[in-house]
Amino acid sequence: MISILILSALGLVFGLGLGWAALRFHIDSDPVVERIDALLPQTQCGQCGYPGCRPYAEAISVEEADINQCPPGGEAGIRALADLLGREPKPLNPENGEETPKTVVLIDESRCIGCTLCIQACPVDAIVGAAKLMHTVIKSECTGCNLCLPPCPVDCIDIVEVETHKPRWRRPRPQAVPLRVL
């Protein structure tokens, strides 16, 4: 009898303690959609199957979409999402695309006809121009989403790889002196 009373009392005390701790040590954190969106690369390319990064983040948060649907985020992005959500990292879903090195687009000015269709398509306003006037891509703003290529009626937009500048040279990952397998 006494042991029952003591155990109940202990349970009550610890329960109250836990409740107080939950209130006292509560941390305000962003809703999970914000945190997922913060990990996505913001190219708004739509390769994941959703019209932009924010809808994809919302879909992940309700587990409607899987975390391996974003090619621009690549493997690092999948791993970051897996860490955040406590899920297993998976390889990138090939149906959504492949992980490619960073690219930007370049408008061939000799072929551009000034139709503004690409300007309307660009999700980050990286193309400058107006009707019947020359269009050009601002290289530093282009995210490489390639949404401007389909609308162009004269196919004057090319994809180019971004080069690394010499002063920004980074040291490569060290290669261990290989141990000979005997």
Added chain:
Amino acid sequence: MTRSFQTGGAPHMPPQTTVAKVMLQVLLALIPGVLAYVWFFGPGILVQITLATIFALLFESLMLRWRRRPLKPFINDYSAVVTAVLFALCIPPLAPWWISCIAMLFAIVFAKHLYGGLGQNVFNPAMVAYVVVLISFPQAMTSWLPPVALAEHSLGLADTLVTIFTGRVPVPGGWDAVTQATPLDTLKTGVDAGRMVPEIRNSPLFGDFGGKGWEWIANWFALGGFFLLYKRVISWQVPAAVIGTVLLISLPFWLLDPDSNPFPLQHVFSGAIVLAAFFIATDPVSGCVSDRGRLIFGAGVGIITLLIRRWGGYPDGVAFAVLLMNMAAPLIDRYTRPRIYGE
């Protein structure tokens, strides 16, 4: 005229030390203690060390082959030898040969390679091995010898070999004639039976501090430990914390009730506390990274050992204490990250 050169990474200096050198220094530091052991308890321990080393290297080679790793650098780094020797120092000198075999299987295969090999083991392999055989084969693991000076029959090398390999003692009277409980064991059973500590210690089995013979072995291990401290192979935090905690915690108990609690230094010099403090708990891979963490780790080992000695089922709890603290080490590391310059 210009020349071209091979490049390489900095620093462009010859290496200071290697893993093999570090391990060899540890083995060197163990030699005085081992010699003392042989002096007091006969050559059995040398046979155990040899057996354990052979089995350890055997299992290490097998696992390296199986994991498709190169053999030469890892065999020659002597880490398996250190594990084997430390284990052999914890078991009775007359333990059968298959004890070493099973133990090294667990130490090398399970506790070391299945966790990732050198540098990746979470638990101290020697202690894992010891605990496994202790729990699985209690009888073989409790057939300890009395000191040579006190023994009725002491076994020479040939007899020791026969005992170890055949399991039969070639002496009239068999096992009972040659084995005797350790001082710690005697103390524990005596206290549990209600006798008083000073009275128990009157037996010739006990010396000034710990058991006769055992205290000297502990001294020589401590000497080896100081050598390692001098050579900067280990840092002072773990030994100081282990021994300091044992002294500190056993002091009030002894002051309050000297009849059922041994004098603090007696605690230190019996059992494997000194060996653990300098050689086992200082295993860098399974221990803590920061200085403060090491102090906490050592303190934990000391406290848990005393708890098991006083209230637990085993006479000496060092192995369990080390394993329990190994479990806690990553958490301790997390909360004892040292301050960086400028913070």
Added chain:
Amino acid sequence: MASSRQIELAREAGKRIHHFHGGLRLRHNKKISCLDPVERPPLPEVLVVPLLQHAGDIADPLVHAGDTVLKGQPIGQCQPCAAIHSPVSGLVEAIEDRPMSHPSGQKGPCVVIRPNGKEQWIELKPLSNWLDANPDSLITQIQSCGLAGLGGAVFPTHTKMRDGRDRETHTLILNGVECEPYISCDEMLMREQPDKIILGARVLRRVLGAEHVIIAIEDQMGSVQRSLTGSAEFAESENISVVKVPKIYPEGGERQLVQVLTGLEVPAGGRPSDLGLICQNVATAAAVAEAVTEGKPLIERYITVTGNGISHPRNYLALFGTPVSHLVDCCGGYTGDVARLVVGGPMMGYPLESDKAPVVKASNCLLALSHQDIAEPQPEMPCIRCGECARVCPAMLLPQQLHLQIRNELWKPVEEYGLSECIECGCCDFVCPSHIPLVDWFRYGKGELRKQALESEAVELARKRFEDREARLLRIKQERAQKMAHRKQMLKGKTAQQERIQASIKRAENRSRSMPEEQSSGERDDT
């Protein structure tokens, strides 16, 4: 960032010697290169002057192939970095990509000059009286003479001085602590030209508005101390002291020197100027003296050519652009056993693939190592967590944890554990029993962190632009909808008005219809 209490304590710099955590005692190996006095080597046949000799962007060339240049003529400019001047008078043969003595081993644009042997200077413009000159004009003079930190980091001096001026500097520390083995160029400079160094210190002090100057040297440099304190300039100056610090590597690191002289730590992510201190190398101070009082641009420096692979080690006063092979030849050539050529010291230097590479502003030492000196590529064993690396780290980091985190690409813990505080001194690398190339891992990690920071900036920008665009489109839509509503309103208003007009027309019509009926009824009454 630093508290005022810390700044007060920093004013006591040099009065007591403190210690920094970790560090190594290394064999010096400096005596062999200090036996001969320093002289200029004979002119090489061709000089290759890289356009990237400082921390910053590549300079733009000011000359073309075929131009004749005078000694000291500016040939490369870069705002706001240090300008580059021609070290000789001669003909510009080409401006092309050549090996640049850069840690990457990459080639870069260099100005190739063939000296004509006449050594004609351009018109030098010293500042007439620097004691009265405006500190800003002193800084401009320093900038136009192309001065950069000659301790190895080649940070543009004028930028550092401007920062120091803006931040109320009280003490100038001249770093004469050459802690890396083999390097002795600063020691020789201090022995031979103490006047220039102290004059430079006084100029810099004037620029910064500081009160004290401390010249820090190692504690075994007895002759250097005598040379400095015995010089004429020293006797005339006030508030300049020579302080000896213990001979532990990396004592000469800026942060460690500040800690030893003041007992304070430079705040994480901050600079010594946060504490009111500015550190400069002694060679930079000497160059400042020349620039201000003689108008001479930076075209040469003391360089130690040493190592077991050199027949006759010594120090030279070499022009920038001198091919390293020329210096080696002047030193009697290689010994039979040379295995590696390193620019800098054995702890932090970077290797050269060929000795065609030129002497640049950052080259303080050319080290030719024999086979015994260098580490044979040892197999890299796994980390045994021995903790030696943490014991010797002067920045009090945990190199073993950082290494594991970088290897496994856990970037958030890498930042938390303070990778950006690593000074890449190489102490951890040196003591590691497993021979893990820790500094290489840390450099890679720092590069990755920088790349990630740039990438996340770009991502934030893209997100902002996208959100702005969405907002703009929404706003346009809303405006359009408003206009439609307004027009509908207007239309409704028009319809209502029209109805009112129709109604009043009808009323008028009704009235006019009823009026003729009254008239006709009136006529019948008359018969």
